[in-house]
Amino acid sequence: MLIRVRAASDPRPSEITPEPVYRDRRRFMMGAGALALTGAAGSVGLAPGRALAATADDYAALAGVVESPLSTDEDPNSFRQITTYNNFYEFGTGKEDPARFAGRLETSPWAITVDGACAKPGTLDAAALIADHRLEERIYRLRCVEAWSMVIPWVGIPLAAVLTPFEPTGSARYVAFETLEDPTQMPGQRSRVLDWPYREGLRLDEAMHPLTILAVGLYGRVLPNQNGAPVRLVVPWKYGFKSIKSIVRIRFTEEQPPTSWNMAQPSEYGFYANVNPTVDHPRWSQARERRIGEWGRRDTLMFNGYGEQVASLYSGMDLTTHF
């Protein structure tokens, strides 16, 4: 695989960002001026997105990030879009709740327990994980099960490179993941919207696929808390809810592990959750999606456009029943 190593003189993605971020900041200032105009609106509900304008500059840059040929050449969404509009129910069910309430999450130190069907169970330290592996920028499409999508410049490590040293045994067929459970840091967990902790899982071959990464950064910088700091999964051909955030446990299993959304609503959210425009969510269509930042809708692509790389994983499977 061809990996282009970035020369020191090349601009880093993080150096390219500040322009839109700068515009966002200006708009924020104008917004503050307009506060008087819509002041009465305060009684009517806060303006969306107000006071959430953190910039990429607020986050530490990651060293030695290399580009990846697996990245899409589509334009990434802005730092602001990616960090102020997402689902992370541990901080509330509103799209801006993660940006508002994830600040109290303590991400350092952070340990990830790796156990189950493997020869060398152990613990991963998030800081060591970042220091010990070559970091790759992976610009991926993300398709949410709610029919919106983004293009996100993650910084990550192939999951296979992280898991292999633990030597999964021959009987390991799945990998189960768990998010931190701590209602003092994650206020959304005080409400039982989902059965905490958040759980996700992959088949071992999906976990070991070159597209599957553990993301530790965004736009060349450390991952903001609301996006799943310090370590999250990214599986770009599956609906976003599969890409579990703020991981504290990884376990190799012989049986298919229970997963949060499937447990909550088995008829609506399957274990596989591959992006599939031909299999609708029981309550809404999955044929089209809104790319955040665009007005119209675009057609959703099979496997979110990653079919060439991943379709063979599911050959012979009925994707209508294994949705």
Add this chain to the structure above:
Amino acid sequence: MARLTMARRSSRDRLWWWAVFVGCALPLAALGGWAATGDLGVNPIETIVRHLGDWALRLLVLTLALTPLRHLTGSTRPVRYRRMIGLWAFAYAVLHVTAYTVLDIGLHGPTLVDDLTQRPYIMVGMAALLLLIPLAATSTTGMIKRLGGRRWRRLHRLVYAAGLLGAGHYLLMVKADITQPMIYIALLGLLYGVRAGRWLAGRPV
């Protein structure tokens, strides 16, 4: 006729009328303000559609609260603005559906057909809007006279069904957190319960 009624209104009445009018218009103005300053958030279409739907439902619930409020306070003032608030609720509902069909799905034919035939939350929401149409159409004083108070009142009981369908539409749409729709359903339950209690006691509802 209208001029005569206006003439009999006290300045306090006019103040109230304008306060209610401005109150109902404010959410729409806020939306305009956010659009002008680029404050509609990261997903502007979603913000617009949700905001209009929220206010359609809020004002609909408010119209249903006015009669119980009259019984509670003994003042007839609340019900005097029921028509205006009801028409505003209808306006928000129409704008909500328009924003959805034009802005959100971009008048995409297959999606529209699919929505109207296969998506229960869309069908239930559309039913709520359909029930509001005859109510808005017969809201004028002339129509009340033409229908006769008795028939008009009977027709306008459709609003009870519209309220439930509106809240049901919301409930069928949410993914896991049913708090918000359940608040509307609880409020409607309370308001309908109060009416049922009065009806059982043989008092006007």
